[in-house]
Amino acid sequence: MTDDRSRVAFITGGARGIGRTFADALVADGHRVVLADASVPDAEIAAAELGADRALAAYCDVADEDSVRAAVDATVDRFGGIDILINNAGRHLMSWSRPVTDVTTEAWRDILDVNVLGIVNCARACRPHLRAAGDGAILSVSSVSGFTSTDVYGVTKLAVRGLTVALAKAFADDGIRVNCLAPGPMDTAAALADLPDELLTEFIENKQLIRRQGRTADLVGAMRFFCSPESSFVTGETLIVGGGFPLRV
Numbered sequence: 001m002t003d004d005r006s007r008v009a010f011i012t013g014g015a016r017g018i019g020r021t022f023a024d025a026l027v028a029d030g031h032r033v034v035l036a037d038a039s040v041p042d043a044e045i046a047a048a049e050l051g052a053d054r055a056l057a058a059y060c061d062v063a064d065e066d067s068v069r070a071a072v073d074a075t076v077d078r079f080g081g082i083d084i085l086i087n088n089a090g091r092h093l094m095s096w097s098r099p100v101t102d103v104t105t106e107a108w109r110d111i112l113d114v115n116v117l118g119i120v121n122c123a124r125a126c127r128p129h130l131r132a133a134g135d136g137a138i139l140s141v142s143s144v145s146g147f148t149s150t151d152v153y154g155v156t157k158l159a160v161r162g163l164t165v166a167l168a169k170a171f172a173d174d175g176i177r178v179n180c181l182a183p184g185p186m187d188t189a190a191a192l193a194d195l196p197d198e199l200l201t202e203f204i205e206n207k208q209l210i211r212r213q214g215r216t217a218d219l220v221g222a223m224r225f226f227c228s229p230e231s232s233f234v235t236g237e238t239l240i241v242g243g244g245f246p247l248r249v
C-alpha cells in the first residue's frame with residue numbers, strides 16, 4: 001500500500017480458504033483483521049495463529065443481519081473502526097452447480113441469502129464505519145462462474161457483479177469504493193475436496209490460457225490493489241483472476 005496507515009479489514013469467511021489467505025496477507029502488511037465467520041472454532045484458531053493484537057475472531061452468519069451487526073459492533077469495540085470490508089463468504093460446492101429449475105425454492109433462498117443478501121447485510125452494517133474511515137473500500141468475491149452463469153451458483157455470482165455496480169453507485173458520496181474479484185478454480189481445501197478431477201482438467205485445458213489450477217496466493221496482488229489507495233480512482237469494477245479465462249482477445 002502507498003501509505004503506512006494500519007487499516008482494519010472485516011473479512012467474511014475469513015477463517016479458511018481465500019478469506020484466510022487475505023487475512024494472512026493483510027496482517028503481514030501491518031493491518032488488523034476480523035475473521036467474521038460462521039465457524040467460530042476455525043476463526044478462533046486462525047486468530048490465535050495471526051496474533052491477538054492483529055486478529056479478532058467474530059461469529060458472523062452473513063445471512064443473519066443480527067449476527068452481522070454484532071460482529072461489526074465487536075470489531076469497532078476492539079479496533080476502533082472498519083476501513084475495508086471483504087465479502088468473501090459464500091456457498092460454492094458442486095451441489096449448487098445445477099440447472100436453475102433443479103433446486104427447490106427453499107434451496108434457492110438459502111444460497112441467495114448467503115451469496116447475495118449476505119453482501120447487502122455486510123455493506124449496510126459496515127457503511128457508517130467505512131464512511132468515517134474517509135477512504136473506505138469494499139471488495140466482494142464473485143467467480144468466473146458469474147460470467148457464464150448457467151447454473152444456480154453462477155447466477156448468484158453474476159448478482160455479486162451487479163451488486164458491485166449498485167453499491168459503488170450507492171456509496172460513492174460516502175467516499176467508499178466497491179470492487180469485485182472473479183477467481184477461477186482455486187486450491188482451497190473445500191474446492192479440492194469437491195470439484196471432480198475431470199471437470200477441473202476440462203476447465204484448465206479448455207477455458208484458461210495459463211494451464212494450472214489457481215492458488216489462493218494468486219488473488220493477493222489484486223486484493224491488495226483494490227483495498228489500497230493505489231486504486232483510489234477505481235470503483236464498480238470486476239477483475240477476473242482466472243489464468244486467462246475466458247480466452248478473450
Ligand SMILES: NC(=O)c1ccc[n+]([C@@H]2O[C@H](COP(=O)([O-])OP(=O)(O)OC[C@H]3O[C@@H](n4cnc5c(N)ncnc54)[C@H](O)[C@@H]3O)[C@@H](O)[C@H]2O)c1
Nearest residue numbers: 013016017018038061062089090092143185186188190191
Ligand atoms: N475456491 C474456489 O475455487 C473459488 C473460485 C471462485 C470463487 N470462489 C468464492 O470464493 C469464496 C471463498 O471460497 P473458499 O473456497 O475459500 O471457501 P471455503 O469453503 O474454503 O471457506 C469459506 C469460509 O466461509 C465460512 N462461511 C460459510 N458460510 C458462511 C456464512 N453464511 N457466513 C459467514 N461465514 C461463512 C466458512 O466457515 C469458511 O471459513 C466464496 O464466495 C466462493 O464462492 C471460490
